[in-house]
Amino acid sequence: xxxxxxxxKAGTYYVKHPVTQHQASLRTKDERSARAMYDRMRQIWESxxxxxRDDLIARKMSRPxxxxxxKIAAYAADWxxxxxxxxxxxxxxxxxxxxxxxxEGFMRREVEKWTPFVDTAIGEATPTLLRQxxxxxxxxxxxxxxxxxxxxxxxxDAVDECLIDANVCKDIDRRSVPQSEVYVTNAQYIDIIRxxxxxxxxxxxxxxxxxARAVDLIYLVSHNPxxxxxxxxxxxxxxxxPIQDQExxxxxxxxxxxxxxxxxxxxVIYANEDLLEIIEFFRAWKRQQRLMSEYLVCYxxxxxxxxxxxxxxxxxxxxxxxxxxxxxxxxxxxxxTLRDVRSKALSDEYVVxxxxxxxxHKTQAMKExxxxxxxxxxxxxxxxxxxx
Numbered sequence: 001x002x003x004x005x006x007x008x009k010a011g012t013y014y015v016k017h018p019v020t021q022h023q024a025s026l027r028t029k030d031e032r033s034a035r036a037m038y039d040r041m042r043q044i045w046e047s048x049x050x051x052x053r054d055d056l057i058a059r060k061m062s063r064p065x066x067x068x069x070x071k072i073a074a075y076a077a078d079w080x081x082x083x084x085x086x087x088x089x090x091x092x093x094x095x096x097x098x099x100x101x102x103x104e105g106f107m108r109r110e111v112e113k114w115t116p117f118v119d120t121a122i123g124e125a126t127p128t129l130l131r132q133x134x135x136x137x138x139x140x141x142x143x144x145x146x147x148x149x150x151x152x153x154x155x156x157d158a159v160d161e162c163l164i165d166a167n168v169c170k171d172i173d174r175r176s177v178p179q180s181e182v183y184v185t186n187a188q189y190i191d192i193i194r195x196x197x198x199x200x201x202x203x204x205x206x207x208x209x210x211x212a213r214a215v216d217l218i219y220l221v222s223h224n225p226x227x228x229x230x231x232x233x234x235x236x237x238x239x240x241x242p243i244q245d246q247e248x249x250x251x252x253x254x255x256x257x258x259x260x261x262x263x264x265x266x267x268v269i270y271a272n273e274d275l276l277e278i279i280e281f282f283r284a285w286k287r288q289q290r291l292m293s294e295y296l297v298c299y300x301x302x303x304x305x306x307x308x309x310x311x312x313x314x315x316x317x318x319x320x321x322x323x324x325x326x327x328x329x330x331x332x333x334x335x336x337t338l339r340d341v342r343s344k345a346l347s348d349e350y351v352v353x354x355x356x357x358x359x360x361h362k363t364q365a366m367k368e369x370x371x372x373x374x375x376x377x378x379x380x381x382x383x384x385x386x387x388x
Contacts, residue, residue, distance in 0.1 A: 005038045015041060018049055020132055021115050052116075070163065072117040072125055076154060080107045083157050098226070103150045110136075111151070122163055125155070127171040134172070141175035148172060184336060184344040189219075191331040192324065201326025206302040211323050213281050214297050214315065215341060220275045222345035223267075225317045225338055227258050233286075233296045236279060245270075254279065 006023075007013050013034035016023040026034050084103060087095050095103075111117055114133055130151060137144040152169040159167050184192075196212045199205050214229070221228045235257045242251040254271035256279075271279065282296050289301045293312040299319075303311055321338040328336040 002035070002038065002042075004042065005034060007034075013038075018045055020135075022136075069121050069123070072120050072122050073112045073114065074118075075122050075158065075163070076107050076111040076117070079154050079157060080104055080112075087153060102146065103153070106147060106150060107154075110147075111154075122155075122158055125164070125168050127168050130168060130172060138175075141177045145174045145177065148174060182336065182340050182343070183347060184340050188331070188333055188336070189341075189344065192327045192333065192336070195327035195330040196323055198330075200323075200330035202323055205323075207300050210282070210285060210297075210300060211320060213278055213285075214320050215324055215338070217275075217278050217282075217297065218320075218338070219341050219345045220272075220278060221256070221258065221269055222342060222349060223258055223269075224260070224342070225320065227260055229295070229297050229315050229317060229320070231256060231258060231296045232294055233283070234294065236296065238276075238279075243270075 004016055004018060005013060006016065011029045013026045013028055013031070014023050015026060015038055026037050028034055028037075080103075084100060084107075087100065087103075089095060111133075116129060116132070120129065134144055134148060134151075137147055148169060152167065155164065155167045155169050158164050193212050193215060196215065197208050199208045202208075205211070218225050218228045221231075237255040239253055239255070242253050244251055250272055252270040253273060253276040256269045256271055256275075257266050258269055259266050269275075279296065285300075286293060286298070291298060291301070291312050295314045297315050298312050299307070299310040299315055301311055317338070324338045324341070325336075328334065
C-alpha cells in the first residue's frame, strides 16, 4: 500500500494529504479503483509538496538571528510540561484548571503530532502555517478561538525566551461567534423535565428523578453547571431562622458558597424556599442510599456495574447534559441544551429582580450576554404627579 493511501476498519479506502495531513474518504472498497484515484491525486499534490519544501528553505534562509532550530512540536511538548502548569492570566492570577487541562489536551493530541509542526522550526513559523492548522476548527468558531488562544500563549512565551522576534498569532483574527437567542419558556422547561423524569432516551436508568432535580438545581443557582455540580454539601449553611431580603421581601433560608471554576473566586448564593427544597431532596436522597459524599449531587448506587467506581463522586456535566438533550428531543424541542437552562434562569431573574449579580458576572456586557429577553424602556416621567 503506498504511503498516503489507507483503509479503515470497514474496508473503505481514504487518503491523507502529505502537507496538511487532512484526510478524505475515497468512498470505495475496491483497491484498484482506490489506487487509481490516489495516483491522480498524488500528481496534483506534488506541486503542493514542492511549494511547501521551497517555502521551508526560503524561510530558513531568511530566518532572523534570534530564530531557533527547535521544532514547533518539540517546543510545544516542552512548554506543556515546563510552562503550562505555571501559566498566569493577564491579571496575574493562575489559569483555571479546566482551561489548563484543555490546553494540555490539544497540545498533546494536535500540536505535537501535526506533521508540519514536527518538521518546522519555531523560528520559521508563519501565520499561513498556523491558519492551515486552525482550518480543522474553521466550522466551529468557539473551538477555533480556544485553540488560537492556546497557540497565542505558546508563541508569546517563545518571544519572551528570545526564540522568535514576534508572536505570529497576532496576525490571525478571532472568528465571530454568533450569540444564541434561544429562550426556554416555562411550558417548554416543564415539558422537558417531565420527559427527563420519564427516562426519555435512557429508559435503562433505574433512577431518574435525581437527574431532573439536578437540572432544577442548575436553574435555581443560575451558575455554570460545572460549578453547580461542584457544590460541597458541608459548606451549605442553613439559617436557623429565615432572613428577609430587604429589597424584594423574599425569605432566604440558606447560604450556598460557590467556587467559580473560571475565576477561582467564591461567591455566595442565598437560597429561597424552592432552592432549599432541592437541597433537602438531595440530602434525604443520599441518606436513603447511605451515600457518603462531600458533594451535594453525586452518582447514585444504581450506577451500572462498569461505572460502580463512580458512586459517591461528583457528577460530570455531560451525564446531566445528555439526559436533558434527550428529554428536549422527546419533547419535540430538538436543539435545546443544558446551556440554555442558565440563560433562562438569568433571563427570568432579570425580569423579576432587574439587574442583579446572581450569575457571578462582573461586567454589564457578560450579564447581557446571558439574557434572552429585553425589558421595555420605562417612562420615567410621572404625569399623575405632574398634574397634581
